[in-house]
Amino acid sequence: MRKAGGVKIGRRAYPYLSILPVLLVVAIFAIYPIIHAVRTSFYRNLLIRPNDHPFIGLDNFIEVISSYYFRNSMEVTGIYTVAVVIGVILYGLGVALLLNSAVRLAGPLKIVILLPWALPAVVSGLLWKWLLNADFGILNSLLFSAGLIEDYIPFLAVPSLARLSLIMAFIWKEGPLVAIFFLAALQLIPDEYYEAAKIDGGGTWQVFRYVTMPLLRPVLLVVAVYETMTAILTFDTIFVMTGGGPADATALISWFAYAEIFKSLDLGHGIALSIIIAMITLVLILIYLRLLRTEDSTV
Amino acid sequence: MRVKIRRLIKPVALNSVALLLLIFIVGPLLWVAIASIQGEKELLRQPTRFIPQNPTLDNYDYVFTGKIPTDLDVIGSSLRSRISQEARLIPAALKNSFLVATIVMLINLVIGPLAAYTFSRMTFRGKRASFNLILGSRLLPVIAIAIPYYVIIRSLGLLDTHLSLILVYLVLTLPFTIWFLTLYFNGIPTDFEDAALIDGCSTIQSLTRVVLPIALPGLVAAAAFAFMTSYNEFLFARFLTQSIDTHTGPVLIAAIAGNPDASYSLISVSMTLGLIPPLLLALILRRWLTEGLSTSITFR
Numbered sequence: 001m002r003k004a005g006g007v008k009i010g011r012r013a014y015p016y017l018s019i020l021p022v023l024l025v026v027a028i029f030a031i032y033p034i035i036h037a038v039r040t041s042f043y044r045n046l047l048i049r050p051n052d053h054p055f056i057g058l059d060n061f062i063e064v065i066s067s068y069y070f071r072n073s074m075e076v077t078g079i080y081t082v083a084v085v086i087g088v089i090l091y092g093l094g095v096a097l098l099l100n101s102a103v104r105l106a107g108p109l110k111i112v113i114l115l116p117w118a119l120p121a122v123v124s125g126l127l128w129k130w131l132l133n134a135d136f137g138i139l140n141s142l143l144f145s146a147g148l149i150e151d152y153i154p155f156l157a158v159p160s161l162a163r164l165s166l167i168m169a170f171i172w173k174e175g176p177l178v179a180i181f182f183l184a185a186l187q188l189i190p191d192e193y194y195e196a197a198k199i200d201g202g203g204t205w206q207v208f209r210y211v212t213m214p215l216l217r218p219v220l221l222v223v224a225v226y227e228t229m230t231a232i233l234t235f236d237t238i239f240v241m242t243g244g245g246p247a248d249a250t251a252l253i254s255w256f257a258y259a260e261i262f263k264s265l266d267l268g269h270g271i272a273l274s275i276i277i278a279m280i281t282l283v284l285i286l287i288y289l290r291l292l293r294t295e296d297s298t299v
Numbered sequence: 300m301r302v303k304i305r306r307l308i309k310p311v312a313l314n315s316v317a318l319l320l321l322i323f324i325v326g327p328l329l330w331v332a333i334a335s336i337q338g339e340k341e342l343l344r345q346p347t348r349f350i351p352q353n354p355t356l357d358n359y360d361y362v363f364t365g366k367i368p369t370d371l372d373v374i375g376s377s378l379r380s381r382i383s384q385e386a387r388l389i390p391a392a393l394k395n396s397f398l399v400a401t402i403v404m405l406i407n408l409v410i411g412p413l414a415a416y417t418f419s420r421m422t423f424r425g426k427r428a429s430f431n432l433i434l435g436s437r438l439l440p441v442i443a444i445a446i447p448y449y450v451i452i453r454s455l456g457l458l459d460t461h462l463s464l465i466l467v468y469l470v471l472t473l474p475f476t477i478w479f480l481t482l483y484f485n486g487i488p489t490d491f492e493d494a495a496l497i498d499g500c501s502t503i504q505s506l507t508r509v510v511l512p513i514a515l516p517g518l519v520a521a522a523a524f525a526f527m528t529s530y531n532e533f534l535f536a537r538f539l540t541q542s543i544d545t546h547t548g549p550v551l552i553a554a555i556a557g558n559p560d561a562s563y564s565l566i567s568v569s570m571t572l573g574l575i576p577p578l579l580l581a582l583i584l585r586r587w588l589t590e591g592l593s594t595s596i597t598f599r
Contacts, residue, residue, distance in 0.1 A: 014502060015423040019414045022433055022473055029470045030436035033447035040447070098317055103310065105317035112325050114588055118581035120531035120549040123574050126556050127327040130334075130567070138330055172323070177592070184593030219596055233440050236533045240553050257442045267446060274442045281438060 037271050045267040060272035064260070070273075072248050073256040080163065080252060081231040087171045088227050089220070092178025099179065100186045117176040121236035128169040129241045132156060159249030162242050166250050169237050174230060178223050185219040186212070225288035229281055253277055328574065334567035335359070358568045362386050385555050386565045388543045389572050392551035397576065399461055399547065400529040403468045407476045407525040408518065415480030416506045420489070430481075437474040441534050449538050459541040467535045472525040479524070479595055483517035484510065486594070520591025523584045530577060548573045 041060050043053040064070055095113070099106050116124060131139050134154035143149045155161045189212065197207045235254045238244065244251040244259060251259070254277065261270030336354045417423075418430055448467060449458075457463040487510060495505040511518065536547040543551075552573045556566050581588065 015417045015421050015426075018417040019429060019433075021410045022414045022477060023429060025410075025466070025469050025473060026433055026436045029448075029451075029466055030439070030444070033444040033451060034439065036447040036450070037444060094316075095320060098313065098320070101313060103313045103317050105314050105321065109317055109321055109324075111582070111585065112321065114581045114585055115328065115578055116324060118527060118531075118577045118588075119574050120533065120552075120577065122533050122549045122553045123570055126552065126566075126570055127331060129556075130331065130570075131327055136563075172327070176324070180589055180592045181596045184596050187593075188597060222596060235442070236549075239533070240556060254440060254442055257440075261446060270442070271446065274440055274444075277440045277442070278438075281440060285438060 038275065041268060041272045041275055043268060045271075047261075047265040047267055056268075060268040061276070064269050064272050064276070069248070069251070069256055069259075073251050073253045076163070076245075076249065076251055077232060077253045080167065080234075080250075081228055083167050084170045084174075084231045085224055085227050087167060088174050088178050089223060091171050091175040092182050092223070093216075095175065095179035096182030096186055099183050113176045113179060115176070116173045119173070121173065122240045124173045125169055125237035125240040128165060128172065129156065132165050156242055157246050159246050162245045162249050166234075166237065166241060166245075169241065170231065170234065173237075174227060178227065181219055181223055182216065185216050189215050221288070221291050225284060225291075228284060232277065232281065232284075328578070331567050331570050331574070335564065335571040337564060358564045361565070362389055362568055362572070385551065385558065386569055388546070388551055389548075389555075389569050391543055392546045393548045393572065393576065395461070395545055396530050396548040399464045399468065400526045402461075402465050403472055403529040404522050404526040406465075406469060407472055408522055411473065411476035411480055411521060411525075412506065412511060412514075412518065415477050415484055416502075416510065418477065418481045419484035420492070433474050434478055436470065441471075445534060445538055448535065452539055458539060459545050461545055463539045464529075464536060464545065464547070467539065468529040468532060471532065472528050475528075476521045476525055479521050479591065480514070480517060483514055483521075483594060487513055516587055516590055517594070519584065519587040520594075523580065523588055524591065527577060527580065548576075 042055060042057060044056045044059070045053050095109075099110055099113070119127075131137050132155035134140065134152055134157065137152070137155070139155075140149070140152040144152065153161070155165050193211050193215075194207060197211050202210070232252075233254055234252055235258065238250055238252060238255045239258075242250040244255050253273070257270050257273040257277065260266050260273055335358060336356060414433075418426065452458055452463045455463075457466075491509045491513070492500075492505045495509045500508065530547075531549065532547075533549040533553065536550045537553075540546050540550060546554075552569050555569050
């Protein structure tokens with residue numbers, strides 16, 4: 001059927017017009033700053049010398065990678081990420097299993113479950129800083145009243161405890177999200193599978209290991225990668241809770257980038273570091289996509 | 300008898316675990332709320348009391364009207380230093396947060412479904428590339444672009460304006476909104492739209508009249524996510540705002556809490572006030588939020 005020329009062009013242009021606003025926003029406010037950032041990383045850029053930006057190639061990257069703080073922050077980030085991802089998965093899985101069972105308290109639990117996740121990270125970080133306060137924190141108070149400790153513990157002043165506190169704050173805030181994800185996956189498992197397993201004589205643990213876990217694997221992968229990325233990019237919580245921690249114990253890599261820019265006033269270093277973080281994140285995503293593809297082929 | 304006890308153990312154990320979880324999740328929130336209605340002296344008691352002996356709304360009074368709370372010691376002029384003037388700026392900061400988050404949410408609701416519908420239903424040259432481009436923009440650590448942002452915004456003369464925050468948050472929220480809505484639309488069968496097209500609807504009309512009403516739960520979820528992301532954001536808000544004209548909630552709360560001179564009851568008041576809006580949002584919209592999250596994980 002012949003259409004008037006105007007309508008035909010309009011029809012063809014529609015898809016592009018409909019995504020134009022988004023593309024514009026992304027191009028101007030995401031692509032351009034990235035290009036600008038990459039360009040900056042190749043120059044010496046100290047905020048105290050605003051007019052002196054010599055080209056130095058990869059020197060920013062080299063200097064940053066070979067500094068003590070880089071090694072420290074990689075180590076801290078590595079330990080933190082592994083601890084946090086394992087913790088949050090165990091926590092989320094446990095909560096999801098609990099919510100999926102017919103426990104009476106599952107009702108109220110379902111109502112409050114998303115609250116920690118909905119809060120700003122600075123508020124949840126401050127909440128935990130508050131709870132762990134060395135002078136009047138409620139955790140200290142409880143431990144003291146229960147006779148478990150003699151003096152109040154300065155949680156955030158002891159390096160190992162400070163890291164633990166950061167981990168706890170993360171699990172408290174992100175756990176609910178993981179729980180909801182696992183719950184969604186659990187609810188997709190048909191009851192017949194469980195019934196069949198029980199008929200075949202499976203106990204609770206065996207049912208879990210041979211029915212539930214395999215069916216949860218895809219979700220587990222997604223959750224693991226997503227939470228890993230979230231963990232690496234933690235910043236707000238560090239800012240309000242520990243400020244890099246006692247003796248750099250909680251100086252995650254994102255904090256290191258911030259410190260380079262705002263404390264060492266070295267813009268080149270900070271941006272080089274951010275680019276390194278971005279590349280690590282990119283590698284993780286590629287791994288995730290690869291894992292997803294193999295998952296799909298075995299399903 | 301033994302069988303009866305055995306049968307009881309499982310629900311009792313599970314319920315206790317559930318109770319512990321409830322305390323773990325809600326405890327900190329309750330504590331901050333309780334702390335905010337206590338006077339300063341009572342708060343600093345060791346060990347701390349759970350149920351305040353003299354609950355008082357003085358601290359809230361101070362934030363909203365400027366009346367100095369009565370429980371603080373007055374030793375010469377040292378009263379001044381425990382009261383942070385910043386606490387009185389909380390309502391204004393929350394208003395800023397709310398304003399920016401709402402505008403970002405609304406823009407998301409207009410541009411998002413439009414683009415998502417196209418990605419879901421149509422094929423065109425460059426579809427894969429543009430989709431990946433939009434999603435990929437979200438994968439950067441914000442630290443990387445925060446400084447270039449600051450420079451761009453400053454050269455545009457937009458520092459300390461709501462507009463700068465809105466633009467940044469659009470970049471943070473649109474990719475997720477579009478990805479989520481595309482997924483959601485993919486799950487809606489095309490039969491209704493086919494019928495509508497036969498009846499003569501244009502693309503936009505079939506979107507607004509047919510698909511959007513069906514996709515309402517997904518839209519609510521997407522709107523909630525966009526709102527929450529903007530409201531809770533801290534890094535950019537801290538860089539791009541300079542005065543209370545645009546300071547958002549998280550920025551002010553972090554500033555008050557970081558102030559060594561601020562009275563602890565005031566800090567807890569600002570935290571409580573700061574967490575009420577997201578809390579209410581999560582409570583009221585929890586069904587849509589949960590559905591939205593479940594959808595995003597189980598669709599591919």
